[in-house]
């Protein structure tokens with residue numbers, strides 16, 4: 001009997017040792033019995049050009065992109081989705097014939113995790129966004145696309161917060177993007193906030209957790225963190241103690257993966273199998 005050749009999916013990045021994507025996607029592929037395998041491709045910055053040169057010789061039909069390549073892959077691609085263009089970064093590439101199409105499912109994954117795991121709709125909501133790096137930009141774009149009422153950005157380096165707010169304000173005129181300095185947090189914003197998102201690594205690896213005025217948040221406020229390892233970050237622990245509803249970062253990771261899976265396979269991703277693989281992988285990983 002002729003064996004069907006497996007099609008290849010994967011992730012490119014460096015380092016990749018902590019990536020949970022192979023576990024999550026291979027569990028999904030096995031559940032749906034699809035003829036693909038998902039592999040990690042450890043590619044250093046200086047090897048990116050060679051990776052794209054050799055792509056046509058391999059049976060790769062799609063891949064995720066992670067640190068440090070999310071922006072540097074863009075010149076190698078033939079087209080970008082609207083989200084990828086707005087975020088200025090790509091986390092998913094679809095190989096269609098000779099064409100490479102870039103997507104970004106981080107923002108959509110974030111929004112879907114809010115909707116499905118916390119029954120939270122962004123439209124018209126007041127949001128506090130901690131951070132102004134790449135992850136905060138993806139989340140800010142998602143909040144703008146879904147027409148949050150106001151997003152207040154707080155960042156350790158104030159200039160980056162002002163730059164991001166100015167950039168997003170131009171892109172999304174229906175949402176107000178404001179900045180609150182970290183050393184003088186404007187608590188009047190906090191009393192109106194429906195959602196607090198942490199897109200920084202503060203409180204991890206021995207760094208200080210900001211002294212945030214959580215007690216000014218209304219009791220219905222949802223607090224979420226994009227960091228998924230540990231599952232309960234110092235911020236989420238504190239929020240839980242204060243009886244706020246929390247959403248850990250596994251949600252965004254799962255739904256960005258589900259969106260990528262659908263882009264490559266055109267199949268509905270198996271939620272239970274992917275979530276189980278992801279949470280088991282997280283439980284076993286020692287960060």
Ligand code: ATR
Pocket residue numbers: 130131132133134135136155156157160199200201202203207208
């Ligand atoms: P990512 O792609 O994960 O967003 P990044 O672009 O390097 O990574 O951004 C990291 C974000 O976390 C930034 O907002 C950074 O603040 P600065 O702009 O001041 O650098 C924030 N950050 C990282 N470590 C932090 C810490 N120990 N305390 C507070 N903020 C921190």
